[in-house]
Amino acid sequence: MKQDIQRIMVAAAKPLFLIFILYILKFLEVGMDWDFSHAGVYPMEKRGLIGILTHPLIHSGFSHLLANTLPLFFLSWCLFYFYRGIAGKIFILIWLGGGLLTFLIGKPGWHIGASGLIYGLAFFLFFSGILRKYVPLIAISLLVTFLYGGIIWHMFPYFSPANMSWEGHLSGGIMGVLCAFAFVSHGPQRPEPFADEEEDEEDDKEANEETAPEEEENI
16 A cells, blocks of 8 residues: 555656646746747747757646646656656657657647647557556546547647647647557556466466375375
């Protein structure tokens, strides 16, 4: 029980630290009357390259940041709790890969916010659970679908407002799917269904072999 609680807290620490950084940056931006939007991705222009690294850290306003806070925390926690052995790699790949794809396919303008990262995490958790066919991970897939299934519509321009980066959402989703397939043989795996039965059979066989000579002596 103590180990489970510790594991839950450790998995929550990294998302909480990231969210803390996001709010510190937003308070600095507002308090100092700065504009961090130029730290976003500007597609196919040199000035937008830095945004591949920094775009998830920048938000247009507190309403934008608040809208991303809960899903970013929950999905990141699921990643670091259920996939703790590979979570860091997945997180970085979605972060950087989503930024790079946005740089390549995005419309002109500054693309900012952690929404692409959220899409990447959601799509990874969904497809990874389905591919692994492991009941706890499938349950997470279904939970993600129930909570965030509606976000899929904002991956397409027809259903997205003009000022929304549907390209960033699509890029994050693509990276999440790619990571789910690329890491399917790494991290948590479904237990072999007959492993325990085979072990029991081997134990019984060994026990019979040990007792057989004794039975012959008694006869």
